[in-house]
Amino acid sequence: MNPDMTQANASPTPAGETVLSALEQAYRGIAGDDRFVVSHGGRVTEVSPTHYSVSGLSQTARLGDLVSCRGRRGTGAGEVVRISAEGVLVAPFEKTGEIGMGEPVFNRGPLGLAPGPSWRGRVIDALGRPADAKPAPAKGPAAIGSSPVTPPAMQRQRVCDPFRTGVRVIDIFTPLCHGQRLGIFAGSGVGKSTLLSMLANADAFDTVVIALVGERGREVREFLEDTIGAESMKKSVAVVATSDESAMMRRRAPDTAMRVAEYFRDRGDKVLLILDSITRFAHALREVAIGAGEPPVARGYPASVFTELPRLLERAGPGETGRGSITAILSVLVDGDDHNDPVADAVRGILDGHVVLDRSIAEQGRYPPVNPLASISRLADRAWSPDQKRLVLRLRNMLARFEDTRDIRLLGAYQAGIDPDLDQAVRQVPLIYEALTQAPSDPASADPFADLAIKLRAGEPVHAG
Numbered sequence: 001m002n003p004d005m006t007q008a009n010a011s012p013t014p015a016g017e018t019v020l021s022a023l024e025q026a027y028r029g030i031a032g033d034d035r036f037v038v039s040h041g042g043r044v045t046e047v048s049p050t051h052y053s054v055s056g057l058s059q060t061a062r063l064g065d066l067v068s069c070r071g072r073r074g075t076g077a078g079e080v081v082r083i084s085a086e087g088v089l090v091a092p093f094e095k096t097g098e099i100g101m102g103e104p105v106f107n108r109g110p111l112g113l114a115p116g117p118s119w120r121g122r123v124i125d126a127l128g129r130p131a132d133a134k135p136a137p138a139k140g141p142a143a144i145g146s147s148p149v150t151p152p153a154m155q156r157q158r159v160c161d162p163f164r165t166g167v168r169v170i171d172i173f174t175p176l177c178h179g180q181r182l183g184i185f186a187g188s189g190v191g192k193s194t195l196l197s198m199l200a201n202a203d204a205f206d207t208v209v210i211a212l213v214g215e216r217g218r219e220v221r222e223f224l225e226d227t228i229g230a231e232s233m234k235k236s237v238a239v240v241a242t243s244d245e246s247a248m249m250r251r252r253a254p255d256t257a258m259r260v261a262e263y264f265r266d267r268g269d270k271v272l273l274i275l276d277s278i279t280r281f282a283h284a285l286r287e288v289a290i291g292a293g294e295p296p297v298a299r300g301y302p303a304s305v306f307t308e309l310p311r312l313l314e315r316a317g318p319g320e321t322g323r324g325s326i327t328a329i330l331s332v333l334v335d336g337d338d339h340n341d342p343v344a345d346a347v348r349g350i351l352d353g354h355v356v357l358d359r360s361i362a363e364q365g366r367y368p369p370v371n372p373l374a375s376i377s378r379l380a381d382r383a384w385s386p387d388q389k390r391l392v393l394r395l396r397n398m399l400a401r402f403e404d405t406r407d408i409r410l411l412g413a414y415q416a417g418i419d420p421d422l423d424q425a426v427r428q429v430p431l432i433y434e435a436l437t438q439a440p441s442d443p444a445s446a447d448p449f450a451d452l453a454i455k456l457r458a459g460e461p462v463h464a465g
């Protein structure tokens with residue numbers, strides 16, 4: 001059942017309301033029969049800017065059910081976020097300005113999405129409705145229910161199939177495998193979205209699902225049309241909930257994107273799920289949970305935020321044997337560049353790797369501004385050959401020497417010829433940094449180690465071991 005709430009936009013009159021009431025009464029007796037779209041009705045008893053309360057639905061509503069309110073001024077849809085004996089609390093998908101006391105509200109049950117192959121190339125909103133001014137995408141064979149089915153741990157394939165992203169600094173220092181979950185951590189404006197869009201162009205995937213949550217409306221078109229481009233969009237589905245949309249839409253969008261990704265995974269596809277950003281999703285979770293009366297526990301975040309994050313992210317990863325996989329790459333905004341922010345901390349613990357972007361590196365004009373010393377991929381050992389691993393350890397060592405002595409060298413206290421390792425770092429690290437610099441318009445790198453070797457040929461070779 002894919003509720004197109006806008007279709008219910010009849011203009012209710014007092015007579016219309018009587019009819020609705022009669023329908024409501026008639027349908028009360030046939031609860032549970034999903035042949036009937038309207039199973040239960042209630043009445044609005046309280047309205048606030050972020051929520052409204054409804055009496056009469058407590059016995060039948062379930063958390064996550066969608067409801068629609070037929071107001072005198074229009075129709076409003078929302079989701080049940082709290083149930084008590086007195087009534088249910090609804091977080092609206094749009095603003096509550098159209099909703100008035102006593103107006104009828106109907107329970108539409110859980111959101112059912114039926115993704116199909118033709119969803120590729122489309123941009124949809126958090127409820128699966130078209131957001132690209134085209135007709136609704138054709139429904140797939142089966143509606144996917146709202147309860148996520150995480151593949152059982154012991155039946156999941158193991159993650160051991162490496163792929164190249166085409167972004168040199170990632171492929172050398174934090175190489176990835178299909179089914180991995182990676183976070184890109186940075187403060188605002190450091191380069192998260194740009195790096196995500198470069199990663200979204202990786203050739204290694206059959207389908208790419210892009211969830212843009214809480215982004216600026218202007219950036220969405222730029223991201224999809226300029227950076228992803230028409231060619232890559234053909235195999236992509238974008239789920240968009242911009243910053244001006246309600247907290248409920250922003251909260252729903254990652255789940256919708258994950259359900260689309262799960263559909264393609266179950267068809268056997270290697271799916272890449274890009275989520276920009278998980279922090280804005282956490283903000284939406286916080287807004288809805290606090291509105292529903294949950295007390296904040298960590299820097300204003302209620303406890304449910306920290307159960308929802310793993311619940312969502314655990315759904316990514318390898319599928320069951322014979323199915324595909326969902327590789328998830330998500331951006332994490334670290335408020336005020338504080339990497340111990342509770343959301344960043346919680347997310348870091350769930351993921352299989354993190355890439356840290358540094359403002360100071362961006363300020364030097366080195367893009368993508370990845371700090372290789374602070375970034376790790378927990379599956380890198382499965383992606384590197386033994387030689388590559390030795391080389392990367394050596395490179396990291398050189399970068400660390402170079403960065404640790406930066407102040408000394410700036411003060412003029414460095415003398416060549418005393419420490420051969422440091423001398424080599426001083427000669428080669430600028431070349432390495434140059435080799436790792438990559439603009440979004442630069443071609444993807446098929447062999448990053450070869451690119452690095454070409455750059456270093458001007459200086460001494462970097463010996464493994």
Ligand SMILES: Nc1ncnc2c1ncn2[C@@H]1O[C@H](COP(=O)(O)OP(=O)(O)OP(=O)(O)O)[C@@H](O)[C@H]1O
Binds near residue numbers: 187
């Ligand atoms: N690879 C790159 N090459 C050149 N410039 C870049 C690159 N990555 C980022 N930039 C520059 O950094 C700016 C900010 O990047 P971006 O929008 O990706 O940051 P963000 O971390 O997503 O920001 P926000 O927190 O506001 O979402 C861009 O407008 C661009 O000028």
Ligand SMILES: [Mg+2]
Binds near residue numbers: 192193276
């Ligand atoms: Mg961004």
